[in-house]
Amino acid sequence: MSGEGLKTTDVSAKNEMVGSVLVVGAGIGGMQAALDLAESDFKVYLLDKSPAIGGTMAELDKTFPTNDCAMCIMAPKLVECTRHRNIELLSYSEIEDIEGPAGRFKVRITKKARFVDEDKCTACGDCMTNCPVRNEIYILEPEDQTMIDLPAEDRVKIEEILHQHNGEKSALVSILQSTNAFYNYLPEGVLRYLSRQLDVPLSLIYRIATFYTAFSLKPRGRHIIRVCVGTTCHVKGAPLIIETLERKLGIKRGETTEDMAFSLEEVACLGCCGLAPVMTVGDDLYGKISQAEVTKILRKYT
Ligand code: FES
Known part of the structure; x- marks a missing residue:
């Protein structure tokens, strides 16, 4: 990590009346521990190295053995952790150094830059979806006609698909489904072509194409x-x-x-x-x- 864009924070645990606590890892266990401690009037620093709290459980659909919805269990705790007056979230942060005896120690933490204004962030995820670095597709100039010049037979097929859906923007998902079924994936040039023909932003098409696992941006087998x-x-x-x-x-x-x-x-x-x-x-x-x-x-x- 370079120093640029990184912020370092000192968290002291020495002079609170009832002490302060650092909880490392903001998965379901860390969040529950932080909430219990915060309710007991401890000042809690809840730290996680990932940009968002929730840990592995946030990626699960169901939980064993009851098959309960993982997000239904987690969501109230996520909200409580972000709102609790005694909890300070340190996401996207890592411990650099710990010094001092138990109960009176200092922790040096590196908080990584997010390159967004955290006060304005609503966690909509649009910046991730439209990231020009991650989605190389956006790096190309919008007017790059070579990406839109499809081979004749492809153009006929795509026009046929568009015709089946009356060229309606509202049928975008169905159009992508038909396109995906024809190619077995969604070629970049075709996405650009659809963007132009439907007059729909490429970013919107890309967001849909990357959201559903049924779609692929890489060629897939028969x-x-x-x-x-x-x-x-x-x-x-x-x-x-x-x-x-x-x-x-x-x-x-x-x-x-x-x-x-x-x-x-x-x-x-x-x-x-x-x-x-x-x-x-x-x-x-x-x-x-x-x-x-x-x-x-x-x-x-x-
Ligand atoms: S866990 Fe496989 S079908 Fe439900």
Whole structure:
């Protein structure tokens, strides 16, 4: 890390009447600890190295063993942590140094720059979606006509798709679905073409294309294998199914075989936990699968 754009903060734990506490890690456990301490009138510094609090649980769909919605459990705690008068959030921060005895120590913390005004930030995520560095697509000049000059047969197909939806902007998701179904992914040039033809900002198209896992910006295989890694499927052996598929196909999850026959992906709960472990190949669903059955299933598509 360079010094530029970084801010260092000293957090002292020495002179509060009832002391102050540093909680490291703002996952569900850290948040609960911070709330309990804050309710007991301790000044709490809740630190996490990631830009947002919530930890791994924020990425889960369901929780084991009750299958409760993870966000429903977390959301009230997230709100409480951000609003509690005794809690100071130090997200996107890391500990540099600790000195002093227990109960009277000093911590040196590096708070990384976010390059946004935190007071104005509403956590909408638009800056991440439209980041010109992360989404290289935006670096290209908007008027770059070469990106819009599609081959004739592609242009005919896209025009046909647009015609099916009356060229309506409101049908953008359906148009992207049809385009994705035709190419098996969303080529950058086509997205630019759609942006111009529909008069819809490219950033909006890109936001939709990156939000739904059904869409891909990279070429994918003719058969897309999705293995459910939701809680139930995980417990019932999904990791072994994935390992077997990786071995048989010679690729890792998220990759496509060289002959473009198969792409291997993970998905959260497919909604049929009673059949766990579950995988799909294209539109076909396979439940209660074993490692041995994986080979038989693959054979059907080769
Ligand atoms: S966890 Fe629900 S289908 Fe896999």
